[in-house]
Structures are given as C-alpha cells and as structure tokens.
Amino acid sequence: MKIILIGFMGSGKTSVGKELSKKLRYSCIEMDEFILKASRRNNVNEIFDKDGEIKFRKLEIVTAKKLSDKDNVVVSCGGGIVMNKINIDHLKQNGLVVFLNTSFETIKKRLDHDTTRPLFRDLKKAKKLYDFRQPLYLEYSNIIISTDDKTINKVCEEIYETIGKK
Ligand code: S3P
Numbered sequence: 001m002k003i004i005l006i007g008f009m010g011s012g013k014t015s016v017g018k019e020l021s022k023k024l025r026y027s028c029i030e031m032d033e034f035i036l037k038a039s040r041r042n043n044v045n046e047i048f049d050k051d052g053e054i055k056f057r058k059l060e061i062v063t064a065k066k067l068s069d070k071d072n073v074v075v076s077c078g079g080g081i082v083m084n085k086i087n088i089d090h091l092k093q094n095g096l097v098v099f100l101n102t103s104f105e106t107i108k109k110r111l112d113h114d115t116t117r118p119l120f121r122d123l124k125k126a127k128k129l130y131d132f133r134q135p136l137y138l139e140y141s142n143i144i145i146s147t148d149d150k151t152i153n154k155v156c157e158e159i160y161e162t163i164g165k166k
Contacts, residue, residue: 002095010107011100017076048118082136099141
C-alpha cells in the first residue's frame with residue numbers, strides 16, 4: 001500500500017512522513033526532494049524565482065506519475081499537490097490519501113521566520129491560498145486528521161489506527 005500525506009505548508013507532512021514510515025516499515029519519499037533533483041536547482045526558492053511556478057508544477061506532475069506504481073511507501077507531498085488533480089489520480093493508485101488538517105493560526109506560528117517557502121512570503125496571499133485549497137484537500141482525501149496541538153507521534157498514532165480500520 002501507499003500512504004499519501006497532503007495538507008498545507010507547515011501541516012507536518014515531512015515530520016509525520018518520517019515517523020509514520022518507521023512505524024509501518026515503509027520507505028519515506030519526500031516529493032520536493034525528487035522535484036529538486038529533476039530541476040538541477042539548489043532549492044525550491046530557486047526553482048520558483050528562476051524557472052517560475054509553472055515549471056515547478058510541471059515537475060511535480062512528472063514526479064507524481066513516477067511515484068504512481070510505488071508500493072509500501074509513505075509519500076509526503078508539497079502543499080500544492082492538489083492544484084492539479086492529475087497528481088492525485090497518479091498517487092492514489094493503490095494508495096490512501098491522508099489530509100493533515102491544520103488551522104492557519106497554527107501554520108502561521110510554525111512558519112514564522114521561514115524563508116524556504118516561496119508561497120509563504122506574503123501572509124495575505126498565503127491565507128488566500130489556504131482558503132482556496134482547503135476544499136480540495138477535503139475532497140481528495142480518504143482520511144482527515146486534525147493536527148492542531150498534537151505531537152508528531154500522536155498524529156502518527158491516529159493515522160496508524162485509522163488505516164487499520166480501513
Ligand atoms: C508548496 C509547498 C512546498 C513546496 C513548494 C510549493 C505549495 O512544500 O512544494 O514551496 O504550493 O504549497 P511544503 O508543503 O512541504 O512546504
């Protein structure tokens with residue numbers, strides 16, 4: 001099986017992915033790392049600033065396709081994975097999509113002073129993006145886990161228990 005972690009920037013996908021993959025004895029795949037390798041840039045900011053967001057999204061689609069037939073993996077997606085439904089179609093094959101639902105207030109605190117995310121440079125724009133994406137995360141997920149005030153461990157336990165019941 002494949003577990004796909006989706007959610008807004010700062011919802012904990014990377015940390016949860018690492019922990020959950022250990023618990024399940026799956027490998028852990030960070031989509032942004034794949035995208036970065038394919039881009040030949042040094043970081044995500046550089047891709048956005050030099051190649052543009054459209055190029056990033058294209059690389060994201062290619063990566064999602066490549067990962068479609070992976071098995072026994074936890075995939076941590078970038079927050080924008082839901083911007084192209086085709087990504088979810090690719091990843092969902094033999095997979096369960098888990099939405100880490102985090103309030104904007106919590107995200108704001110977690111990403112305070114963060115400089116690694118090009119789409120979180122402007123708080124007002126980030127909030128708009130958050131509001132736009134919330135219904136998409138809800139629509140594309142099989143499991144929804146609220147993460148506000150929860151430790152990574154607690155979130156993993158909840159996912160683990162819920163998967164068991166599926
Ligand atoms: C993005 C989220 C980032 C990264 C890129 C775009 C987005 O990943 O893929 O900066 O569109 O929300 P995280 O969600 O891991 O921060």
